[in-house]
Amino acid sequence: MSTLTRRSLLKSATGIAGLGLGASVIGTPLIAQTRSLKIGSYGGYFEDSFKTHIYPAFTEATGIAVESVTQPNSSDWLITMQQATAAGSVPADISLYARDTMIKASRIGGLIAPLDLTKMPATSNLDEYFVFQGAEGPLGVGAMSWFTSMVINPDEVEPPASWAEFWDTDKFEASLGIAQRFNAQFLDITAATFFDGEETFKTKEGILAIIDKVAELKPNVALWWSAESQMEQAMKNGDVIGGQYYLDVSNLMAADGFPIKPIFPKEGNPQDYGSWCLSSLSEKGDEAAEFMNFTSDPAIQALMSRMIGTAPLVDKSKTDLTDDEFAFVSGTPAIKPAYEAYLDNETFIQENWNKMLAGGA
Numbered sequence: 465m466s467t468l469t470r471r472s473l474l475k476s477a478t479g480i481a482g483l484g485l486g487a488s489v490i491g492t493p494l495i496a497q498t499r500s501l502k503i504g505s506y507g508g509y510f511e512d513s514f515k516t517h518i519y520p521a522f523t524e525a526t527g528i529a530v531e532s533v534t535q536p537n538s539s540d541w542l543i544t545m546q547q548a549t550a551a552g553s554v555p556a557d558i559s560l561y562a563r564d565t566m567i568k569a570s571r572i573g574g575l576i577a578p579l580d581l582t583k584m585p586a587t588s589n590l591d592e593y594f595v596f597q598g599a600e601g602p603l604g605v606g607a608m609s610w611f612t613s614m615v616i617n618p619d620e621v622e623p624p625a626s627w628a629e630f631w632d633t634d635k636f637e638a639s640l641g642i643a644q645r646f647n648a649q650f651l652d653i654t655a656a657t658f659f660d661g662e663e664t665f666k667t668k669e670g671i672l673a674i675i676d677k678v679a680e681l682k683p684n685v686a687l688w689w690s691a692e693s694q695m696e697q698a699m700k701n702g703d704v705i706g707g708q709y710y711l712d713v714s715n716l717m718a719a720d721g722f723p724i725k726p727i728f729p730k731e732g733n734p735q736d737y738g739s740w741c742l743s744s745l746s747e748k749g750d751e752a753a754e755f756m757n758f759t760s761d762p763a764i765q766a767l768m769s770r771m772i773g774t775a776p777l778v779d780k781s782k783t784d785l786t787d788d789e790f791a792f793v794s795g796t797p798a799i800k801p802a803y804e805a806y807l808d809n810e811t812f813i814q815e816n817w818n819k820m821l822a823g824g825a
Contacts, residue, residue, distance in 0.1 A: 528751050594609075612734045649799075676820075699722065765778050
C-alpha cells in the first residue's frame with residue numbers, strides 16, 4: 465500500500481470467521497413486517513461496511529429493513545439535522561454523533577429524543593460513560609470507538625513506559641511527530657501525564673499550564689502534522705522515530721512491514737467514540753431501540769471490530785476477540801478527552817495553542 469488510511473483498513477476487511485452471535489439479538493427472524501429504519505453513518509468504506517456486515521444481520525434478526533443514509537462529519541450533520549428539524553423533516557431516524565456533537569445537540573435542545581434504556585437491555589454491557597446523559601435523560605448509546613496512540617520506531621528506540629519520556633531531549637531531540645490541531649488530543653495526553661487529566665481543563669490557568677508543558681516539548685518535535693499522510697510518510701522515511709498517530713493505521717502499517725509500533729503507556733491513549741442518537745421527530749423509537757440494543761451486544765461489537773476496524777465499547781472478556789484482534793483496534797488504559805472544555809473555551813484554547821506553536825522552541 466502506497467498510502468494507508470483508515471479507509472484502507474476498512475477496504476481490507478475480510479470475511480467473518482467463527483463469529484458466535486449472541487442469543488439476545490440473533491435468533492429466529494420476526495414475521496415479515498413493513499417496519500423500517502433510516503440510519504445515518506459516515507460515508508465511504510465505513511458506510512459500505514455497515515451496509516455489508518451490520519445492517520443485513522440486524523434485518524435478519526428483527527425483520528426491520530434499514531435504509532442507509534450518508535452523513536458527513538458530526539458537526540456538519542448536526543447543522544443539517546437542526547435545519548431539518550426546524551422544517552419538520554427527518555433525514556435519518558438514527559444519526560451517528562461524536563461526544564462533542566452530542567453535547568452541542570443537548571445544549572441546543574429539541575434535536576435528540578430521550579431513550580428508554582429498558583427497551584435496550586444489552587446496553588448494560590457498556591460502561592456508563594458510553595451512555596450519554598442529558599438533562600432530559602439518556603440521549604445517546606455508544607456505537608464504536610477508536611484510539612489515537614503513542615507510536616515509536618522499534619528499530620530506533622525502546623518502548624517508553626510513559627508519555628513523559630517524550631520530553632527527554634537525550635532520547636527524542638527533533639525526532640517526534642505530534643498532531644498540529646489544538647483539539648487533536650495531545651493536550652489531553654499532556655494533562656493525563658503531568659496534571660490531573662480532564663480536571664485541569666476546568667480553569668484557564670490549568671489550560672495555560674498544560675499548553676506551557678507542551679511548549680517544553682518543542683525541541684523534540686520534528687513534525688507538527690496536520691494530515692495523517694504526513695505522519696505516515698515521516699515514520700516510513702525515518703524522519704521521526706515516535707509520536708502520536710492512529711492505532712488502527714499504525715497496526716496496519718506494522719503488518720505491512722513498516723517500522724512502527726503502537727504503545728499503550730501507563731497513562732493510556734486517547735479514546736474517541738461515536739453514539740447512536742434518535743431524531744426528536746422520528747416515529748421509529750421502537751425500531752431504534754431494537755437497533756441500539758443489537759449493536760450493544762458483545763457479539764456485534766466484536767463483529768464491528770473485525771469488519772470495520774473500530775474498538776469495542778464492551779470489555780474484551782465479553783467478546784470472542786482474540787488477543788491479537790483486540791490489540792489491533794483497542795487497549796488499556798484510555799484517556800478521556802476534555803470535550804466540554806474544548807466547547808466552552810474553544811477560542812481561548814485555540815489562540816493560546818497557536819501562540820505556543822508560533823513562538824520560539
